[in-house]
Amino acid sequence: MPPKRTAATTRRSTSTPAAAADVRPVEEAGGRLQEGPFLTTAQGLRLADTDHSLKVGPRGPSLMDDFHLREKITHFDHERIPERVVHARGAAAHGTFQAYGNAAAATKAGFLQRGRETPVFVRFSTVLGSRGSADTVRDVRGFAVKFYTDEGSFDLVGNNMPVFFIQDGIKFPDIIHAGKPHPDREIPQAQTAHDTFWDFVSLHTEATHHVMWAMSDRGIPRSFRTMEGFGVHTFRLVNAQDETCLVKFHWKPVAGIHSLVWEEAQLAAGADPDFHRRDLADGIEAGAPLEFELGLQIMPDSEDQTFEGIDLLDPTKIVPEELCEVQLVGKLTLDRNPTNFFAETEQVAFHTGNLVPGIEVTDDPLMQARLFSYLDTQLTRLGGPNFTQLPINCPHAAVNDNLRDGMHQTAVHRGVAPYLPNSLGGEQEPVPAAEAEGALVHVPREVAGPKIRANPVSFGDHFSQAALFWSSMSEVERTHIVEAFTFELGKCHEQAIRERMLGVLAHVDADLCTAVADGLGLPAPQGTPPSGVVPSPALSQIAFAPGPIAGRVIGVVADHGSDLAGIGRLRRAVEAQGAVLRVIAPVGGTLKTKRTAQTVDRTLLTTRSIEYDALVVAAGNPTLRDSKLTVLLTELFRHCKLIGAWGDGDNVLTEAGIDTTAPGILIGEAITKAYTTDLFALVGMHRAWDRAELL
Ligand code: HDE
DSSP states (O other), rough: OOOOOOOHHHHHSSOOOOOOOOOOOOOGGGGTOOSSSSSBOOTOOOOOOOSSSOOTTOOOOOOTTTTHHHHHHHHHOOOOOOOSSOSSEEEEEEEEEESSSSSSSOOOOGGTTTOOOEEEEEEEEEESOTTOTTTTSSEEEEEEEEEETTTTOOOOOOSSSSOOOOOSGGHHHHHHHSOOOOTTTOTTTTOOOOOHHHHHHHGGGGGGHHHHHSGGGGGSSSOGGGOOEEOOOOOOEEOOOOOOOEEEEEEEEOOOOOOOHHHHHHHHHHHHHTTTHHHHHHHHHHTEOOOOOOOOEEEOOOOOOOOEEOOOOOOEEEEOOOTTTOEEEEEEEEEOOOIIIIIITTOOOOTOOOOOEEEEEOHHHHHHHHHHHHHHHHHHTTSTTGGGGGGGOOOSSSOOOOOOOOOTTOOOOOOOSSSSSOOOTTTTOOOOGGGGGGGGOOOOOOOOOOOOOOOOGGOOOOSSSHHHHHHHHHHHHHHHHHHHHHHHHHHOOOOHHHHHHHHHHTTHHHHHHHHHHHHHTTTOOOOOOOOOOOOGGGOOOSSSSSSOTTTOEEEEETTTOOOOOOOOOOOHHHTTTTTEEEEEEESSSSSEEEOOOOEEEEEETTTTGGSSSSEEEETOOOOOOOOOHHHHHHHHHHHOEEEEEEEGHHHHHHHOOTTTTTTTTEEEOOOHHHHHHHHHHHHHHOOGGGGGGGO
16 A cells, blocks of 8 residues: 555645645654555665665676665665764653642743643753763763743753853853863863863863862762753743743752762763663653652842842852742653654754743843854754754644745645735734734843943852852762862873862862862962852752652672562562662573572673662572672672672672671661661662761
8 A cells, every 4th residue: 555645745835825834743744654564665665675785696796776775875874963062962751841830920931830731852961972972971961851832842951050161152162172072082082081171171260160060979960860950041030910030940850869979980981881871761661750840949130130149140150049949830750761762862952042931031141142052053963944843843832934945844835925924825824923812022121231242240250159069068079079170180181280270279168179189199279268158058969868769770689599589579669669679690591489480680790880779689698609799799888879688698798898887788687668668768868978988
């Protein structure tokens, strides 16, 4: 049967009145569904053989008239598109956003009103690495959300850090050129531990607050589900009475904010470069959706655009949550993996200018440059101006745009008058809408001033919030920051760059500067750190109470002869929490007793400690010993993760040299309710940081 032709594909352009733009959904684009019993060419011709090119005899030569060979190879030759110039490495998921209905006083945006549920597509990314780079490198993570609202698509294109390196978008090519691999040898890939990055940062002190975040645990998240997200810039909200306020957007992870430790991040980059991508997809598949609450910090739309002395147009500044509460206004749930990585995750196109009535931008000069860049970059990346017709980029609101033609036009538009005003379009010709009909009408604002290239004086404060961040960290977080600076600067070859950066740190905090200088074996310079800094406890990510463990992975070490019934009870308890249990044994296959069986998920050869948030040793094999098991357990110990055993399983820990009296070690008689309750509470704390003092 030939593919069925739809009305849209057969209709010819006439002078009859035009209706809404006729964009065919992909399912209707005749023959492109990749269905049917037979393999065909792109023209739908059935193929008898796709394994042998057409040749003169079995030994050739190949013939030019092999149209199938030419089509197959030609298409393959063009399969790649340019990767994103930044944020090239990413992974995504579909889901929904449910509004709590308490934002109406601040904004008229429809998707934030009571009872609204809006489909979303979210792409998480790293910034610097290429498309094939490792997930766990130290970097900022992108957190880009496309809300398919019925007022048009709204994109909140944020990051997992609330501040940025630069205050003015014109510096973006500079910071990215400095951070990307060196242009001569194209190394190092996906990291900032090199001369050009620290050369720029040490000369460009407005980046100081941002690098404090990047060198903290925020730069190496445990997973996408345990990251915060931030809109970074200040936005303007408009309510139904046309009253305005200024707002900062936050995403709060229901799973808590948790990170890897640096050694894990490095191990994962080699053992499983897809660590975050895999975790995202596996978690969703295992029935543990990612959940985030959307929060608003709402501030008055004051004349000077400041709040408590903080310049709201400066994207290197936060507003501490203790000064302005984050009000939760809705929940994002990501529960569906993309069907095709290229079609969805690769082709999705975000744009900071995709706004809806009730949400406007401010004069933040970083934001202003982004408004230009996102549309522009897609023209190269997605090959022309019709990328909004790609299924993942299609708004769910009706489109009637008078935009016509161009590369890869898939719509068969009707009518002869794609212009306004016209007298030939007939009654259905689109007309501009009024505000009451859902149009975005910009709030009128007076703008005046001399035409200059300059920063406001307030943008000159580069250290007060870097010091605020440092002063808000716990001891263990400070140790991680010191180690990160020492590592990164230790990888620089130019002594002058290290010394200059120490000079910058001296203006943040003397202890920080001294500790990094000690690690580098250099003298600590004197600086003038800000005084009277008030810490913001909300910036620390150390857990004080157990959080949910959905999406976490617990390993159980076992062998033939282990307590398989206990493993079965453990599995049921773990899965009831939305977490995953993996059985690790010396070799693959199935562990069996007469009554029960457990499939081996990993062997000691195919696993690494980074895969587990906790690891327990089953009773029944007290002599289990293997150097790879020792490495597994000692890495978990060093990374302060929960280690447990039941029955005589603790012998295995002792054999591996694990101090079973250390914090975060859970020894039990059997798998009981009490044991699993304690286990989940410890995993919910993320790490036994007290153990760090023993290391
Ligand atoms: Fe981006 N950014 N950016 N950015 N950005 C891109 O757009 C740009 C900035 C962010 O998953 C590009 O489609 C400029 C801040 C995310 O597809 C590009 C400036 C923040 C993503 C671009 C910034 C971001 C991008 C590359 C300074 C956090 C990934 C491909 C003025 C609030 C989106 C693309 C995705 C991607 C430009 C600064 C977040 C080139 C010029 C600040 C999450 O257009």
